[in-house]
Amino acid sequence: MNTPSQAPLGFLLHDAARLLRKRFEQQARHLGLTRSQWQVLAYLSSNEGIHQGGLAELLDIEPITLVRLLDKLEAIGLIERRPHPTDRRVRLLHLTDKARPLLGSARKLGDATRAEALQGVSAADRETLVRVLGLIKCNLVEACERPAAFHDSQRDSAENG
């Protein structure tokens, strides 16, 4: 087992993301926004009028996860769900006027938090980081859609008769 400073990639990635969220949320307390709420608003601002399933897909999260986030954003008056003109299953999502000034503040906060995180990291390393994380994300989105390739002794027994 490596020492903590040489933790395996999985632990390191998780820790970095967790701490980045913790720091962002410390800084964002006064806005009343969490990290995930901010990400939803950010994606919605570029996709006004999208339906819930579509936004969940863009965010690569399960629809039920988005429902919870939207419930809260709706409760604090930052988004509204509107009915679809012809399909009664669908709700279309819009930012409210209250949300728009928050977007600028949250973006600045995100920039400041990113700057804190990236101190001492060269521009070349940042570029590599973003490129590789993008590749990792794509790989995992695909992997999550494949069945798990684990050994299930119960299933193995059944298959072997």
Next chain:
Amino acid sequence: MNTPSQAPLGFLLHDAARLLRKRFEQQARHLGLTRSQWQVLAYLSSNEGIHQGGLAELLDIEPITLVRLLDKLEAIGLIERRPHPTDRRVRLLHLTDKARPLLGSARKLGDATRAEALQGVSAADRETLVRVLGLIKCNLVEACERPAAFHDSQRDSAENG
């Protein structure tokens, strides 16, 4: 706002970590372990007998978060809390015999999940990724200990009043 494939670093890091955990947990269902439980066991296996506060510090998580994880690990028989010989506040943590075979399986699963995630990523890029994530983590651990530098209009008013 960038397109999702060009998401800012914060969103990308969060998504990559979330999907890595999702994939690991898909693969690890049969072990009955979650990603965070596995990380606790991994760190504990290199620090047998450490107390809770010490382990939380190594993991860079809040003590209450570790308590929850330990409660579950204890309930499924993978760790035990022992009293300290002389300090009645402290509990010392040990892996049980039941845990040890699981560590090997979980490590293999972690390796396989990491390989899925890193397909198409060169060795040089992996090295850069680990080094930069380590730096980011260190930066954020320090940043989280500093007070948030946000504009609190209430506080500002009080200070200017």
Next chain:
DNA sequence: CGCATATAGTAAGCAAGCTTATTATATGCT
């Protein structure tokens, strides 16, 4: 037209991570 299948959204429940707060115990100073 009727029905099987698919899609959109949501309920329940669990895990993990945090903030805030509390209790029990130890330490160190006067």
Next chain:
DNA sequence: AGCATATAATAAGCTTGCTTACTATATGCG
């Protein structure tokens, strides 16, 4: 000895992310 301060562990409550399951509605085929 007494008490203020610090430390270890934990309770309550919230958010987020998932799995499993459900309801309402739409679609397409025979």
